[in-house]
Amino acid sequence: MHTSPIVIKIGGGEGIEIAPILAEIAQLVRSGQPVVLVHGGSHETNVLSARLGVEARFITSPSGHTSRRTDRATLEIFEMVYCGKINKAIVESLRAQRVDAIGLSGIDGGIWRGKRKDAIRAIEEGRTVIIRDDLTGTVEHVDHDLLQMLLANGRTPVLTPPAITDEGTAINVDADRAAARTAAALGASELYLLSNVPGVLRDPANAGSLIARASGDTLATVRDAAKGRMKNKVLAAEEALLGGVGRIVIGSANGANALTRAREGAGTVFEGAML
Amino acid sequence: MHTSPIVIKIGGGEGIEIAPILAEIAQLVRSGQPVVLVHGGSHETNVLSARLGVEARFITSPSGHTSRRTDRATLEIFEMVYCGKINKAIVESLRAQRVDAIGLSGIDGGIWRGKRKDAIRAIEEGRTVIIRDDLTGTVEHVDHDLLQMLLANGRTPVLTPPAITDEGTAINVDADRAAARTAAALGASELYLLSNVPGVLRDPANAGSLIARASGDTLATVRDAAKGRMKNKVLAAEEALLGGVGRIVIGSANGANALTRAREGAGTVFEGAML
Numbered sequence: 001m002h003t004s005p006i007v008i009k010i011g012g013g014e015g016i017e018i019a020p021i022l023a024e025i026a027q028l029v030r031s032g033q034p035v036v037l038v039h040g041g042s043h044e045t046n047v048l049s050a051r052l053g054v055e056a057r058f059i060t061s062p063s064g065h066t067s068r069r070t071d072r073a074t075l076e077i078f079e080m081v082y083c084g085k086i087n088k089a090i091v092e093s094l095r096a097q098r099v100d101a102i103g104l105s106g107i108d109g110g111i112w113r114g115k116r117k118d119a120i121r122a123i124e125e126g127r128t129v130i131i132r133d134d135l136t137g138t139v140e141h142v143d144h145d146l147l148q149m150l151l152a153n154g155r156t157p158v159l160t161p162p163a164i165t166d167e168g169t170a171i172n173v174d175a176d177r178a179a180a181r182t183a184a185a186l187g188a189s190e191l192y193l194l195s196n197v198p199g200v201l202r203d204p205a206n207a208g209s210l211i212a213r214a215s216g217d218t219l220a221t222v223r224d225a226a227k228g229r230m231k232n233k234v235l236a237a238e239e240a241l242l243g244g245v246g247r248i249v250i251g252s253a254n255g256a257n258a259l260t261r262a263r264e265g266a267g268t269v270f271e272g273a274m275l
Numbered sequence: 276m277h278t279s280p281i282v283i284k285i286g287g288g289e290g291i292e293i294a295p296i297l298a299e300i301a302q303l304v305r306s307g308q309p310v311v312l313v314h315g316g317s318h319e320t321n322v323l324s325a326r327l328g329v330e331a332r333f334i335t336s337p338s339g340h341t342s343r344r345t346d347r348a349t350l351e352i353f354e355m356v357y358c359g360k361i362n363k364a365i366v367e368s369l370r371a372q373r374v375d376a377i378g379l380s381g382i383d384g385g386i387w388r389g390k391r392k393d394a395i396r397a398i399e400e401g402r403t404v405i406i407r408d409d410l411t412g413t414v415e416h417v418d419h420d421l422l423q424m425l426l427a428n429g430r431t432p433v434l435t436p437p438a439i440t441d442e443g444t445a446i447n448v449d450a451d452r453a454a455a456r457t458a459a460a461l462g463a464s465e466l467y468l469l470s471n472v473p474g475v476l477r478d479p480a481n482a483g484s485l486i487a488r489a490s491g492d493t494l495a496t497v498r499d500a501a502k503g504r505m506k507n508k509v510l511a512a513e514e515a516l517l518g519g520v521g522r523i524v525i526g527s528a529n530g531a532n533a534l535t536r537a538r539e540g541a542g543t544v545f546e547g548a549m550l
Contacts (some may be wrong), residue, residue: 048355052326076360080323083378084359085351088437088445091382096443102384103358107366109377109430149424155384162363168371170363 004189005034005151007245009179010253011195012040012086013229017254021194022090024259026097034151036186037101037158038179039090041082042068048081049074059122059131065231070135070172075162078172079105082160090158102150103158106139107170112163112178113141116171137171139163139178142185151186180236184243191240192262193233194253199268200226200234214270222268237270246272279464280309280426282520284454285528286470287315287361288504292529296469297365299534301372309426311461312376312433313454314365316357317343323356324349334397334406340506345410345447350437353447354380357435365433377425378433381414382445387438387453388416391446412446414438414453417460426461451511459518466515467537468508469528474543475501475509489545497543512545521547 010021029035045068049056054077057069070078087103094101106112116137119130150157161178162170176193183191200222202209214222214237226234230250237248251267252258261267285296304310320343324331329352332344345353362378369376381387391412394405425432436453437445451468458466475497477484489497489512501509505525512523526542527533536542 076364079363080355080359082359083363084355084357088354088358088380088382089351091380092439092443092445094443095382095385095439098443100384103380104383105363105366105378107363107370108379109375110370146428149428153421153424164367164370168367168369168373170367 003032003034005036005186006190006192007036007038007179007183007186007188008192008259009038009176009194010040012042012044012175013196014043015196015254018090019093020256021253021258022093023097024257026094026099028259029099029156035156036147036151036182036188037090037156038175038182039086039158039160040175041078041086041160044086045078045081049077052077059120059134062121062123062128064227066228067136067174068172069131071133072135075135075170075172079162079170082162087158087160094156094158099156100154101156101158103160105160106163106173106178109143109146110164111143111146111159112139112161112173112181113143113166114139114163114171114173116165116169135169135171137163137165137173139173139181142182144185147182147186174232174236176233176236177239180240180243180245183240183245187244189246190263191237191245191248192259193236193248193250194258194262195233196252196254197230198252198266199250200230211268214268241270241272244272278307278309280311280461281465281467282311282313282454282458282461282463283467283534284313284451284469285315287317287319287450288471289318290471290529293365294368295531296528296533297368298372299532301369301374303534304374304431310431311422311426311457311463312365312431313450313457314361314433314435315450316353316361316435319361320353320356324352327352334395334409337396337398337403339502341503342411342449343447344406346408347410350410350445350447354437354445357437362433362435369431369433374431375429376431376433378435380435381438381448381453384418384421385439386418386421386434387414387436387448387456388418388441389414389438389446389448391440391444410444410446412438412440412448414448414456417457419460422457422461449507449511451508452514455511455515455518455520458515458520462519464521465538466512466520466523467534468511468523468525469533469537470508471527471529472505473527473541474525475505486543489543516545516547519547
């Protein structure tokens, strides 16, 4: 019997404790549920950048989306952390829990292909500037054949940025949106975007202001409430919905049974029926 | 028609210029020859260790084999360099040259499985000591099914340490010997161990003292002449021969047409017929 895979993305922000949720994922996979895991590594990249004396910089677009300023030196540090340290630590942990994990970046096998942005509008000290040498972009195509071949083989892919252009240039991409694309390409039934926040908050300073449902009526509210990196998650959730993923939850990666709770609806839930 | 793959290992020592040989490998793959590429990263690991203020240490066994002293902090740095920086740079370069490269460490999918050495005899300041907490070992099993599936799919696997134990612990392994195991497991016809030296030298200080053939008569000479890291390469070549690989060349990764020259026999050649 073919079981539709679920896609779980664990953020790389500060304060995410990954061991408990990996244990939940391992249990889920051992129960027979195919999973594709996607992870970030933002905070650790900042830490390594600081240790190496390379300043981590961020770009804010006029619409308020933020992304890492990625020159070649930054991309190398990024790959060391995302593809080296974090990806391999996750694969090692899952394998120790009897999951046949296989770690891949989006450049490997061209799993995540996209275009580099050749001009980025950014706000710097109140002025709009154009940045032309940034190695960032957006995933436009997912090699679902390779992922399905691995899933059919009993493997659990553990995916991480960067992605790659058709010309063969590595590009930093938003991992939430890449996870959404992946979920849509695989016909996944569920997508979980889990990080160090409980979901979309009306007031980012107040964890009690969670918006539990992003339905037709409240979608505008959710979009308005999302600031900074949360804007990318809401955009990712909407893209996944449009791509046919039945259920998306933006929720917390932390705490006991974080995955189970997210699957039960803890967080901000987007559902296909709302469209 | 099934073409037997060839395995090429490029060392990670100081002074290896990788771009020209990657161009040769890309051309070879595009011509229809399946290739598995294995790489090291020793020098870059030393450089990053120094930048991070973590001392790189090496162990010399009583028989003269050397290996990196690998505690958990060292393993993290090792993974950042081998699996992050170098592996992804190679994959990116090959993809830009129209090769469908896919980068994997030995832990991914359990491609390289082995045992951790739970006690290592080492010479420290002239005395033999026992080290028990080192994360090193030897590859004993290669998942050739996964590699063959990828090769049959037109992919070019780019492999790098670490390997992993059956219990799920990442272990640093010698990449030359892992390449030899891989070549044997895949039924490869040829194995190239290319680095910053032209082959096995009678006198390491004299590049003109190359031993061109390791045949029955000269094998003892080759074993005696090999010092330090070269001992591992000779051991790897012998293991590959015993594993059925027809032809092994220990040669240089540098200079114009390094791969072509190695295929023509430049370096120290081991051939099956000699056994």
